[in-house]
Amino acid sequence: MAHLIKETFPVLEMSCAACAASVSSMLDSVPGVQEATVNFANQTALVTYDEDQVKPEAMRNAVRSIGYDLVIDTHNREEIQQQAQQSHYQALKIRTIIAIILSLPVVVIGMFFMNIPYANWFMCVLSTPVVFWVGRGFFVNAWKQARHRKANMDTLVALSTGIAWIFSVFNTINPHFWMSRGLHAHVYFEAAAVVVAFISLGKLLEEKAKSNTSSALKKLMGLQPKTVVVLRGNEQTEVPLEAVQVNELILVKPGNRIPVDGAVVEGMSYVDESMISGEPIPVLKEKGAKVFAGTINQQGSFQFKAEKVGADTVLAQIIRMVQEAQGSKAPVQQLVDKIAGIFVPVVMSIAVLTFVIWYLVAGDFTHGLLAAVTVLVIACPCALGLATPTAIMVGIGRGADHNILIRDAESLEKGYKTDVLLLDKTGTITEGKPTVESIAVKEDLLPVLLAMELQSEHPLAVAVVHHLQAAGVQAVKLARIESITGKGIAATYNGHRYLAGNAALLQVKPESDATIMLSEDDKIVGYVNITDQVKPTSGAAIAQLKQQGITVYMLTGDNEKTAAAVAKSVGIEHYKAGMLPGEKAAFVKSLQEQGRVVAMAGDGINDSQALAQADVSIAMGKGSDIAMDVAKMTLITADLQAIPRALALSKLTVRTIRQNLFWAFIYNLIGIPLAAGVLYPVNGFLLDPMIAGAAMALSSVSVVSNSLRLKWTKL
Structure with a gap:
């Protein structure tokens, strides 16, 4: 098996x-x-x-x-890969700068000072290192492809620049070959050098985008501690994480990360599970409660039994699912190389056919050779290579002006096709931090409540403290204070005993939806309602998305009651509560199987699987590193209205990419036949290779100029 x-x-x-x-x-x-x-x-x-x-x-x-x-x-796979990418990027950067520096004088001489003494030799000396040192990667990769009977853009660059250089060197050494036939011995050193410089610049832009990729997956893996304190017999032993076995007892101290998944067997504490659940309020962990790798113990110490270790933990599964979802996607740039794979042999065939027809039909070896070289020069895919990266670069800059960071062309291509948008609740629709919604406590007891909550570092207590201090309340000095883990605070003041905490602490059934209750001598005297406030612009953004014909869902790990209230407040008809990370991703997949183009916006580790699965993934900028790493778009603003702007930008950018590709190809469709000499029998017109080189450069300029138009297009 x-x-x-x-x-x-x-x-x-x-x-x-x-x-x-x-x-x-x-x-x-x-x-x-x-x-x-x-x-x-x-x-x-x-x-x-x-x-x-x-x-x-x-x-x-x-x-x-x-x-x-x-x-x-x-x-250390990721470290090896990152070091290799950084080294490659730095080397490419140096070569590109050198190519530009050496190409500039070649262009100046070739265009304006061709008749100075030894002009051709100067250009030969300057262009040779550009073509064969800076551009050696094109030749090496072209050879690799040729060995396996394949071709790509590197093949076309190597052929056109190599033949242009060889042809120019021949004319420099032996100009009489052409002059004796009544033709001028043109050289095309500047065309060969500029082609390498342009293409190198385009590749540098692509490499920069890749080198800026976050290492958040590596950081996510680092959420697990390298060593763990295990209880073996009556001794505490510190061992490497990899040595932990299922059913071993593990001790977790305050502030430590939980190393593996398991269940509490002794002790009690609050654990920050926001990276798993997405909810900001720490969860009380008592005997029998489940704990998960990567979450953070906040207060007391506790012991738990390891149930899942290594690749079986929830955290490891999230990492694996994210990697698989990312790896299953092909970037839109692949289209260009696929086309080039067909385009290259076609151009080579046309060049050979051009020479054969000229030689056999017209009996003209000289014009045949010139026409074949012109075909290869004019067909150089410089514009094709710049079409996507320049549009993406300008589109990214345009997005940054509107607090939208875009990582690749795939999300841009799919963004404007989106018909379903899934929104996480906490930190996306809401602020992601607890605040006091209402407080019903007698004014003379507010100083007592403030003094009690000052004794706690619990997020709910912090919210109460901030609210009361902002209202100018001054704390009193308590006589006796007792922290009751998992329930609240007990204190004595002026001979009265006060309790501030949850219903379990007061041992009563709450009369309202209060988060915190206050009692005086066992009698409830006040309530504090704490909520996670909805962002001011969430409702308007959702209304705008609806107007664009997009169906909006809210997905949350929170309870049904809270989810319903938030959904209603912002005008969302469709929502799902109590969702685990895997369930969110499964819901995305189910919509995709229905033929829907799904966008997902979230901010937590718990959203990363769904973000990776979605066609268009959007992370909130204040969210977790992994959410931003997985997402193809990141909003560096809390304003959800950036989402409809991001979708509009995707439409404009992909339209620009398609326009660039159109102009790059239409130029070849018109230029190649002219270079081959189709008009020669009609009016005697034969395209000069020098003009072909200029036209090649002009096509690149037109593509870059079209991309720059995005800067002034209104979103």
Whole structure:
């Protein structure tokens, strides 16, 4: 019986989506690998394999055979990948700067000072390091693809720049070959150098976007402590987290993170579970209560029995589900490389065919060679390579002006198609912090209540303190104070005994929905109602989304009563309460199976699975690192009205990308036939390679200019 394992491995040295396809096909060919999905955006491979048939070492060797690398180290995979990406980015940055510096004088000489002595040799000396040192990656990657009978944008760049350089060197060394035939010996060093500089700049923009990717998944993994205090016999022993076994007793002290999932067996404390549940109020943990890895113990010490360790904990499952959801998505940039994969052999065929027709039909070797070179020069995909990154860069800047951070083109492409929006409650629709809604306590007892709540660091007590201090209440000096864990505070003042806390402390059934009650000599004398306030703009934003035809749902881990009240206050008809992280993600998937395009907005670790599953994921900027890491859009404002603006921006940006791609291709559709000489039999027109080089540069300028229009487009 097969023992299938699904595991994520970082992949190094990938430079385009075609590289990802090569790695994927190579992994798929390894015996024992059931499925391999390679994500170029994340630089990872999600592999499902039979551990009885294949080991990670075999998969790494297969990937290395085609010039890439697979990180199989189990301890520091992310660190190795991050270091490699940073090194690659810095090297690319240096090469791009050098390419621009060396290309500028080549362009100036080629355009304005072609007739100065040794002009061609100057250009040759300056352009050679640009083409073969700065641009060596294009040639190396083109060779890798050719070995496996594939082609990508690197192939076209290598061909066009390489042939332009070789042709120019030939004309520099032997100009009489053309002059003896009545033609001028043109050189195209500036075209070759500028092409490399432009494409390198485009790749630098793409690498910068990838290098800025947050390491929040790594931080999430770091939520678990490296060492754990276990109780073995009557002794406390500190052991590595990996050594913890199921059913072992673990001691958790105040301020410590809970290392694994389990159940409390002794002691009592409040635990901050906001990273799992999304709710800001700490939860009381008594004997028998469940505790989860990564959550934070706030007050007392307690012991619990380990029930799930390692990869079985809720935290580990969240990490794994996020990685799998991210790895299953292909970025929109892959489209460009797929097209280039077809475009490259077509252009090569056209160049060869052009030469053959000129030579066989017209018997003209010279014009045939010139026309073939012109086809390759004018077909260089510089505009194609810049079409997406420039639009994304401007779109990201435009979004930043409106407090919207956008991570990739995939979410932009799907954003304007959204017809369902799911909103988390706490921290998204609401403020995410408890505040006093109403207080019904006699005025002369307010100083007593303030003095009692000052003795507690519980978030509810803090909310009461802030409210009373803002009202100018001054605390009195209490005679006797007693903190009752999990229930509240007891104190004595002027001979009277006061209790401030929940219904369990007062041992009565509450007469209202009060969060905190105050009693004097066992008689209830006041109530404090505490709520998580709805953001002022939430209602208006939801109304605006409805006007756009978007169905809005609210998903929350809170109780039914609270969820209903919040939903009603902001005009949401559809909501689901008491939802766990996995249930939110499952709900997203169920909507997608109905053909809906789903956007999800949230701020907590508990939202990360749903965010990763959603077509469009939006994180609130004050939320957890993992939510912002998973989300493709992040709002750095509490104003939910940024969401409809973000969806409008996505429509404008994807429209710009499509316009850029249209102009990049229409230029080739018109330019390539002209370069091949289709008009020569009609009017004797033959496109000069120099003009082809200028047209190539103009196409890039037009694409960049079109992208810049986004800066002044009203959202």
